[in-house]
Amino acid sequence: DTAVSQTPKYLVTQMGNDKSIKCEQNLGHDTMYWYKQDSKKFLKIMFSYNNKELIINETVPNRFSPKSPDKAHLNLHINSLELGDSAVYFCASNPRPGGGKLFFGSGTQLSVL
Amino acid sequence: AQSVAQPEDQVNVAEGNPLTVKCTYSVSGNPYLFWYVQYPNRGLQFLLKYITGDNLVKGSYGFEAEFNKSQTSFHLKKPSALVSDSALYFCAVRDWGDDKIIFGKGTRLHILP
Numbered sequence: 137d138t139a140v141s142q143t144p145k146y147l148v149t150q151m152g153n154d155k156s157i158k159c160e161q162n163l164g165h166d167t168m169y170w171y172k173q174d175s176k177k178f179l180k181i182m183f184s185y186n187n188k189e190l191i192i193n194e195t196v197p198n199r200f201s202p203k204s205p206d207k208a209h210l211n212l213h214i215n216s217l218e219l220g221d222s223a224v225y226f227c228a229s230n231p232r233p234g235g236g237k238l239f240f241g242s243g244t245q246l247s248v249l
Numbered sequence: 250a251q252s253v254a255q256p257e258d259q260v261n262v263a264e265g266n267p268l269t270v271k272c273t274y275s276v277s278g279n280p281y282l283f284w285y286v287q288y289p290n291r292g293l294q295f296l297l298k299y300i301t302g303d304n305l306v307k308g309s310y311g312f313e314a315e316f317n318k319s320q321t322s323f324h325l326k327k328p329s330a331l332v333s334d335s336a337l338y339f340c341a342v343r344d345w346g347d348d349k350i351i352f353g354k355g356t357r358l359h360i361l362p
Contacts, residue, residue: 140292171352176354177287177354177355178352178354179293179339179355180352181350184349186348192348226292226293228292228293233348236281236283236298236300236341236343237283237298238285238293238295239295240292240293240294241292242290242292243290243291243292
């Protein structure tokens with residue numbers, strides 16, 4: 137079984153659309169993250185949730201809204217998509233906040249046309 | 250705020266030779282340091298971490314890293330490189346008391362057969 141799974145793996149959409157990426161972890165971890173990896177492979181933290189509560193919210197446009205219905209799930213909804221949103225989005229989980237041994241999903245490659 | 254630098258975009262090493270991938274960091278308190286590896290079209294995988302204790306940390310796949318407080322460095326090393334070690338390597342840091350894990354820009358390691 138995949139420990140951290142993201143869907144979809146690929147997402148191609150037009151500018152202005154709204155899309156969601158889903159993430160689920162079956163490791164029983166309390167903490168989940170969203171990271172964005174740009175075309176130069178730079179990895180930047182976006183959000184972190186601990187047991188459904190938002191604990192890290194970086195300077196991300198408010199078009200991005202994370203939602204954690206339970207501690208095993210962290211979804212990312214993006215409104216009014218822009219060309220600059222094209223990137224690979226990684227979900228990750230951690231047994232506890234800042235614990236360091238992150239478990240990453242395989243990523244969602246988002247292409248905005 | 251914490252930061253991490255990987256000064257080399259790419260490192261080329263002949264198979265069988267020792268390899269080093271460099272990382273320096275900046276934190277206000279005591280650092281938690283990590284190395285991750287990313288293979289093509291995959292999420293990041295944890296290699297090793299330094300929290301406290303012995304300055305030489307051993308990790309997965311024969312990798313090790315040396316913590317040097319005076320030089321604020323945490324270089325990744327391996328005594329004998331394999332072609333299968335070719336991948337993108339990320340150094341990461343967390344400051345004491347902070348939940349955020351910040352990644353460097355990555356270093357592409359290319360092992361030549």
